[in-house]
Amino acid sequence: MNTYTYPKNDALLQRAAQVIPCGVYGHQGPAEGCFIPISAFPKFAAKAKGSYFYDVDGNKFLDYMCAYGPNILGYCDEDVNAAAMEQMAIGDCITAPSYKMVELAELMHETVQCADWTFFAKNGGDTTTLAVLTARAATGKRKIIFVKGYYHGVAQWTQRADAPWVLPSEVEHNLMVDFNDIEGLKKIIEENKDDIACFISTPYMHGNFVDNVLPAPGYWQEVRRLCTENGIILIIDDVRCGWRLDLAGSDHYYGFEADLLCLCKGIANGFNVSALCGKDFLKPTVSSITYTGSYWMSAVPFAAAIACINKMKALGGGQAHLALGRKVCDVLAKAARENGVGLSISGEPSLFYLRITDDNSLMLHQEWIAEMVKRGVYVTNHHNHFTNLSLTDADIDFTGQVADEAFKALKARHPELYQ
Amino acid sequence: MKDPVVMAHVNMWAVLKSLEPLCALDETAKALASPKKPMSIGFHVQGGPMATLHFDEGSCRMTRGNTGKVKLLLPSPQAFNAMVDGDRNPLPYSGLTKVNFLLREFTQLTDLLEVYLRPSQEDLEDRAFFERSTTILFHTVAFALAAIANNDPLGRIAAAAIPDGTIAMEILGGPAVEITARDSRLVTRSRKAERPRSYMIFDSFDTARGLFDGTLESMSALAAGKIRMGGYIPMIDNLNRILGRVAVYLA
Secondary structure, three states: OOOOOOHHHHHHHHHHHHHOOOOOOHHHOOOOOOOOOHHHOOOOEEEEEEOEEEEOOOOEEEEOOHHHOOOOOOEOOHHHHHHHHHHHHHOOOOOOOOOHHHHHHHHHHHHOOOOOEEEEEOOHHHHHHHHHHHHHHHHOOOEEEEEOOOOOOOOHHHOOOOOOOOOHHHOOOEEEEOOOOHHHHHHHHHHOOOOEEEEEEOOOEOOOOOOOEOOOOOHHHHHHHHHHHOOOEEEEEOOOOOOOOOOOOHHHHOOOOOOEEEEOOOOOOOOOOEEEEEOHHHHHHHHHOOOOOOOOOOHHHHHHHHHHHHHHHHHOHHHHHHHHHHHHHHHHHHHHHHHOOOEEEEOOHHHOEEEEOOOOOOHHHHHHHHHHHHOOEEOOOOOOOOOOOOOOHHHHHHHHHHHHHHHHHHHHHOOOOOO | OOOHHHHHHHHHHHHHHHHHHHHHHOHHHHHHOOOOOOEEEEEEEOOOOEEEEEEEOOEEEEEEOOOOOEEEEEOOHHHHHHHHOOOOOOOEEEOHHHHHHHHHHHHHHHHHHHHHHOOOHHHHOOHHHHHHHHHHHHHHHHHHHHHHHHHOHHHHHHHHOOOOEEEEEEEOOOOEEEEEEEOOEEEEEOOOOOOOOEEEEEOOHHHHHHHHHOOOOHHHHHHOOOEEEEEOHHHHHHHHHHHHHHHHHHO
16 A cells, blocks of 8 residues: 655645744644644645545545544535525525525524524634633623533633733633533532523543543433533533534433533534524523624525535434444554553544554554555544544445555564554 | 733743853853852742742752752742742741841842843943843743743643644754643753754854844744744744743733
8 A cells, every 4th residue: 555645735735834823724724733744644635525635735535534524424515505505596694694594594493402592603712711701691690610621612701821822811710620520510619600691511531642532321411400400501512513423312211301401513514604592491592692794694604504504414424434433443443452552542433532552642542544545544542533424335435444454564563562 | 911920930940941041151140150168049939930040150950859968939920020020029938047148149140140131221231231141031931931831821722732742942153942841831951852743953152142132023033034943843943932921921
């Protein structure tokens, strides 16, 4: 199997660095994206279709990052794109919002368990911020309970005081508890009684750099009870998991109901729309908050979202994703086992997280991931992965073959560890 | 915002500590650090750090505690900071007979250190000087990281997020340090780490200099491949937060 090189990618990154901060900033860039080593990874895409993308050097990648989530059906899905193109010809960003917004909100109400209403925006962070604003406005309380290792976007309230761009006062009401720690949660509630606006969490702990942790039996039901009894708004950040477990919301999947549910990545197969869904009792409050954006009511993403939701329903929704994820995890586990490499696969199968367990520095893991990418399977070092519904059995078999070869390359480089 | 107590720790454990690499790299400094008999100067900063500089046979070494043959008492961190800035010359309360070394050789050494830590553009055009200066600055920054991680309120937030283990930091073909995190405290040592849990390697003296001078930004340097990092990345991410505080204190 040949390994890839990236001369055009690297030249383009140098050009980009002249006119764009970092060349590529954020999670899709080499720095925050943990391209280790940077020479193993493509930096710019040329095109994408189904489960694959091609970089500017013409290298083809089976993509398990799915644009970090939005590619839920397959890149350039014909049905979603047709709906979007049809809407584009009619009108997109107009003075009055398109009627498509109402149609989508009604479809969300039918689809998502807690969606008595839906507020549309663009990014996941728009919805987590609105959720916290809503909780504070509705309760008149200040404090936010986070789960340690959280990620809810990049707004100041989500950061730490040691970030140079954050004022300590912006995060002084942030409280932390471990995931699955009911006793810790009870203690925090008791210590901050009558001043907690909300508890915000992802449906399960899918933090980076650590094995992902599923909710313990009864955990969410007890959290729900504690929030209700103490007047705390329960916010589920379903931006990453959303619809890869359950179209009704990941709260529904785990058998409870959130007060506010943040959705984004899975909604429209890459068209830019996010959604905060909520219960009726919070509708007057969210209605009163000044919160808007220039493109939040554009019609094309609404049309794309309607097509995406209907196609997801037809294809089996979250269960179809979970089934595909199980197959991928199985071939990876088999390749690791046959090569005598310790591989931890954690989280839900449709969002599997990988870690080689044979050292605690993650350096072996980074070497293996680089070997995978250079052979055409795009995985990333320390972030969970994503399935999409265009994945085929042949794609999954290819994943197993590449994993096997990448493990062999790793073992050849480390005879001191692998006999 | 600079806290005077934290500044005193930085001045002690990073700035004065940099006399060690200065004496190792600069011939004039070596000569100044060669008293006829071993000499030592102790600094007791009330409400701040306490350390002793030892000079012998061309080398300098810092130890904890005030065991100097010449002992200086600084009544406050502010007074110590003023001394390091050259605004105040305290008199020793012990070792008066050896005060000549303090007033002559030690003063010349600290003046020379300033030449390397705050070099002129003209000096930096001499490549050998540039590399010596960057090496000394590298050590100053590396030791300031620990001083800030252990004392600065914002630095402590970042240090608390660094899991136990060793971070290797080096300039390719140049100096190396290991920074060990344990129980939310950092210790810097001037040696190449043998089994680091994470690493941050600058590809050249120029990259390191650019970062320290603020003309190069770390995320851009990472993207350009000028800095290589690997291993347990949260260690590096949080170290970079502290590096931002170093820039505040050493500015």
